[in-house]
Amino acid sequence: MSPKPAVRIERLSKSFGAFRAVEDVSFEVHPGEVFGFLGPNGAGKTTTIKILAGLLRPTSGRGEVAGFDVMRETREIKRRIGYMSQLFSLYADLTVEENISFFAGLYGVASERRAARRDWVLSMAGLGEHRRRLTGELSLGWKQRLALGCAVLHEPPILFLDEPTSGVDPISRRNFWDLIYSLADAGTTVFVTTHYMEEAEYCNRLALMNRGRLIALDTPAGLRAAHREPILEGRENRLEMVEPSLEDVFISLVRDAGGARED
């Protein structure tokens, strides 16, 4: 008996007019796992996340987040998730502390917990000394950690991160993933999209999207193993089965699926 899935979608589709952004996608995300959502630009990752976060209504299919229906129970879902959009979206003209206090209030963090949660965010983002600075003046790496902190102020069991590390340097990315891991260790389900292959390696399982469709779903090791290829090796030219990199796997999967969308 596995526990109830954190996210479950079944034959989910979303059209914008005649254009099918997401088509017939089904999968489950287990509680507590770090679930990587990958695919070239325009694959439908953001659209899927927005449906799960209650920002967009699907055209057809079913979806459940924390056991609540994405069609009818978006209010229940919104209380139980954290969401970080692919655009930076804190208030640049508020200070670090003011942003934290605003989102804590919005999510109904109990008054007696607020100070503790604020301090936790300040320390995890490393912003203790900059608490009174305007958020717009911070570096991108700091902004993203602050945005993550604000998204989890209310300690949601499920966290959606849409390209949280795009555009920042490798050190900041590494720091960010340390935070993701500590949240996952504490039991949070993390649903994350990324462009970076080394980040894909950090995930428990990976879903690969292309042209609105799900084209692969497995652990990183499973995906590599399934794409082992015989290669002539060594001085004796023996045939050896070599594990490809994740990047090679994805490139060949996307190519087999007809190539990426041209936007």
Next chain:
Amino acid sequence: MSTNGGARRVREMVIKEFRQVRRNRGLLRVIFVAPVMQLILFGYAVSTDVRGTATFVVDHDRSRDSRDLIEAFTASGYFRLAGGSERSRDLVRALDHGRATVGLEIPAGYSRALRGGDEARVQVLLDGTNSNTATIVRSYAERIVQQQSARATGAEESPAVDLRARAWFNPDLASRNYNVPAVIGAIMFLVCLLLTSLAVVREREIGTLEQLMVSPLTGRELIAGKAIPFAIIGLVDLAIVTAAALLWFGVPFRGSPPLLLAAGVLYLISGLGIGLLVSTVSNTQQEAFMAALLVFMPTILLSGFMFPVSSMPAVFQWITLLNPMRHFLVIVRGIFLKGIGLDVLWPQFLALFAMGVGLLGLASARFRMTAR
């Protein structure tokens, strides 16, 4: 629990909004400086008093009475001598060339007719290009001619009272008293409309709106969180602009300040409702700005601000009933100039209340936290 949480979320929105306004210098200028400057500018610009109108005189009579009449024209301050001649032809030419707006022609025998108790006729020619000015100037001229004839005959019996002429003929510039309160109404509407129409769209543009939409905040709470701070700002504006009107223009204030405040609240709610509606249907600040101006133009034209509602075609008179500014102007003018109260103004209050609630309701119903 959920209503409690709702109140708290609205409070957080209001605090946040004030913090952002405080840090935005451009916005602070729009809120506190621009309205006072607009009041002063428009206060002068919309004055319908006509002073020092260029007047060309042809006096065929050349008597003491005719000179007295000309003197009465210039002494009134409303007319200024721009030239004179013996030939009627010159008068027509002066009007044609725009050297004069008014021509006064006194026929020979004016004095005799006046003294003899006959009808003393003078001819006043007007450049009617600007019909507003012409109407006003004509009534001034009529009034002066009547007064002169009454004085010359020494008659105690005053000439037939012309009510319309009396309303216009206003030695202490009452048109300003009539117009400045209306300017207050127009400015408040503009400030309110612009601020709120940009408020939601700005968040849509920078992406924070999505962060709000993914939180437990409801559409109604979002609208309240945006409307309350701007309503407070609008009321502060009302106080500032009213004070400026009283101090700068010395406009009389005969009615009740609390009643003006109450009217201001209802009026602002309508303005906020329209602004928020604009905001919910616009995707960019530019779009919202254009839409706000598109709303503002007919609102002001159909309000009685510049053209009296009573002189509009019947269909438009009906349409003005749906215009919050029209009702507010009746209220401010009534409170400022006549000192009347709710016993007279209740229909306008009722109309503002109904429109405000309706518009805000429509705005929050239109605002979807989940897109289709």
